[in-house]
Amino acid sequence: MRSVIRTGALRDGPPSTTTAPAYSGIKNIPRTYTTAQPHHSSLNSSPAFHSKAADCSPESLATLANHAEAEPPSVALPVRHGERITIADIKERRAKAGRLVAPTAAYSDADMFKGPTTGKPKAKRWDHHLTHESTLRHPCKLKQAAKHLNNPGLISLGGGLPCPEYFPISSLTLHVPAPPDFSEAATLAPGGGETLTIGKYDTTLPPPSAGDALHHPEYDLSIALNYGQGNGSAQMTRFVTEHIELLGAPPYADWGVCLTIGSTGALEQILRMLCDGPGRGDCVLTEEFSFSTALETAVPLEVTTVGVRMDSEGLVPEAMDEILSQWDSVAAPGSGGKLAGKRKPHVLYTVPSGQNPTGATQSAARRQAIYAVAQRHDVLIIEDEPYYYLQMQAPGTAPPSTVDEFLKGLVPTYLTLDVDGRVIRMDSFSKVVVPGSRMGWITASAQLVERFTRHAEMANQGPNGFSQVILHKLLDERWGHEGYFGWLMNLRMEYTKRRDVMAAACEEFLPKEVVSWAPPQAGMFQWLKVNHTIHPHASDKTILDIEEEIFNNCIARGVLVARGSWFRAEQDVAPSGLYLRATFAAATPENMREAIRRLGAAIRESFQLYGV
Template sequence: MLRKKIAQIEQNRASSDPLPKTTAPYASSTFYKLKNVPDKPKAKRWDDRFSVDSRNQNISPLKLASRVFNHPDMISLGVARPSAEYFPWESMDLFCTDSSSPGAKSPLESGLRMGCAKGEDDYDLGIAMNYGYSSGSPHLLRYLTEHTELLHNPPYQDWETVLSCGTTSAMEIAFRIFTNPGDTVLMDGYMYSGTLTAAQSQGLNALGIEMDEQGIIPEDLDHKLNTWDSKKGRKPFVLYTIPSGQNPTSTTQGFERRKEIYQLAEKHNLFILEDDPYFYFQMGKHTTDAPPADLDDYIKSLPVSYLSLDVSGRVLRMDTTSKILAPGLRCGWVTGSSQVIEKFICYSEVGVVCPSGPSQVMAYKLLDVKWGHEGFIRWLMNLSAEYRRRRDVLVAACEKHLPTEYCVWKVPEVGMFLWIDLDLSKSNPTINQVNGTEPWQKYLEIEGEIFNRAQENGVVVSKASWFIPDVKDLKQVSFRLTFAAAKEDALDKGMERFGQAVRSYFGKGQ
């Protein structure tokens, strides 16, 4: 099935116009989508939902001119882009590993070599190093558009993909498109702390939705919207969620759960910001069946995205290379309706503009020239297997070193995190009344004490209170641990040190 789809992509490329070779050419993913696809509905328009700020954002007239004129021998006397002949770099030489071997130490002589030089026919380094169009270079944009259609195939006509400078930047722009200061944004009950900070910096309020083992609970989302008090401001209509391998809890929304939430989005006219950096890390269950070794099986194991459920253009999906290639590329891609993507480009033009030229060269040469679509998916499948092994090491260390009478965890099947809850009932059944403090204050005290002891032991973990919109909603003591950062042979030692911190706390009779 995968190879059949890739063959369609190759046929589409062969029948399309060649990529432009001018500096900062206008590029749109509509140029690279499959043709002759079945009829699909058009996206809903969001004029009434755009923020005051975004309604005033328009495309620069200089950039707009590049869309209008398409002379085969255009001479530019209008835009002050520096001449590439004065750039001091003549070429780039890069080596990468084979897509089937994540983490392998390949000697330079046996690695896959990639190059980019000034004046080359494929991707002129002089063009890559100049100002670029905010949707991204045609080379990389074409590939990522194809990849998006291959895996998600949005079920409406006018969707587009553009490049971003990573999800943090994309999230900040998305908030600006849809929210005004003082608005409330709906979020997972526990949320990545960077998202909370970004919302607060724009004067936004974060409202957490209760979660279970599958993430956001639809009934709580519906209840909060049905009972919204208008005295708190206008009713929230932006839902920000990390649906797969959620950060920090590592929960994954199942297919039926996502359908329920999308139906609520239709009911309440919500716009969904789908931040999905852990989508590709499919690790499966602990100590059971082996992970997929077949590419078609791997693709079947991927969650159904909100983008692939979206029939009305109410989802902006954010992807990134940070977890699957390298964070330092500062390169990602977002997909949504043409109207929303147009606003996204407007903000990029007056902000980050686009990912750096060298980053786009590196990504294109690796993904398209060396690996291709099949190779990239093989890389993702094998990367999942690598993280599965790391996860299993950390889980085994939990079983070995943590006091199971106090520590409760569920083995994650997606993502990079292990979420550990502490059962305090066995140590102090009356904790809610201790010292006359509120429960959340006592939880903070215990959390801080264990965190400090862990640091003294030489291990860093993350407090649950860092990830909650309102710390007064803290209902238990929990910690987030990751198996992604430390060297694999240090995971057991790290968990031993954390276990000692937990044991020493409860050992003092608290």
């Protein structure tokens, strides 16, 4: 059994211990976190260190007493098979676990924080899908040595971590919205909003009141701004692990998380982990129209993207099945096509909610059907969900009044269907907090998370400390899960309003004889289909020519939209339709209306619909 305790890389100062009960694994073994004393502490003053047993502080003993007889753990712990974990469950779990003490560069993983997975099967193994590059990855030698830091009284001259004394920022103060009114107007009004302060040594200060471990800061600048682990801090790992449980944990036991520097970078890491273009002729399935930057990430890796037909619910499972079933003949070495000699795709990249660029959202049944096709053909699924929480309010329905209602109203993630562990979900804070955080996370089987993390150690060393500590302060410590979901509910209503402004403008200004569309149920994008077949020059101009003409007319009239052809998964195949993408994320309502008016005029000009 692997050691459950691996503290930080290379931190100086004698570690002391505190204990938190475990919430994972078959057995309920108490897990021990270690901490380092403030760096001026004297030597050899730390309490004895127990690698598996609890320490003997009154608090720990009390905690243990609650659990000593608890077999199976589900008696004492908030696990309910077939039910979602609730925010109340998480609160109870945290109260029982006590304060999280995770010092500089402390190792952590989801297993330290998640609920019991008793009775759940393990994920399948994916060794046959890994690239040679990925199999050549080994843990950092310097980070491995960090295990010795558990020894009480040990002084580290091991790693070149600067002393926090030399960090030129002694505190950070944030001004943030105060729930329930999250609006900018309320926050910026005199006396509005709240201020939160993060100090350099907050975790070493005495608790605000004796015994109030829960309101004792668990993260500070001295930890966040030093080197950390490639998979992120324990503090944010706990938050995203619990967040995934609230959303619905996978039905297998050994799932994990790894913080990322955003989904753009995470996708490149995943592609390098699973797809070998030059060596193995690997391909990736995507929606026939897909996020252009994702497609552009595959190109230099010589990974061929193969587009799957879409309908109003996005990717069509039957089309995916057909491509995979017929692969051997299509890609036969002698077939002469662009897929000649290519390996049958074993990876699907999909944006299931508010798909970029089409805005399509896969229903629960659609996701189940696509998952079944993936199972049939041994395909791993990269579930890219930046817009997951931008699922709109259905017209005429009342907004959710509770977090529970909100969560139940969301289309289930692929994770909740994933009996095999074949899904890698990418979450991001970019669209729902700030893009500049460059932070998100993946959720996947422990095997894939481990391989991904090994690469993160070299590619980026995990997300930056400012984002980790600022988002932790706001989302975890101040708002908590409930407040953060409140923020997301608020955002959903804002985007619903924006979507509706654009839909109304389209109704008012676009020529329906040429343009057709359906307002999206999620995301940031309105997809517009232009009927090129009735263009005056349909017979002598290509679709791309007409698209360019419309685009240029748009620019001349002062509106920028994205050309549909930029998003085509197979750039070398002639397009069959003409599309435009317009975002309702950025412009003010009045600008959006004016922009769509200009777009309508530009299309009319191209189609010579004067005076209509």
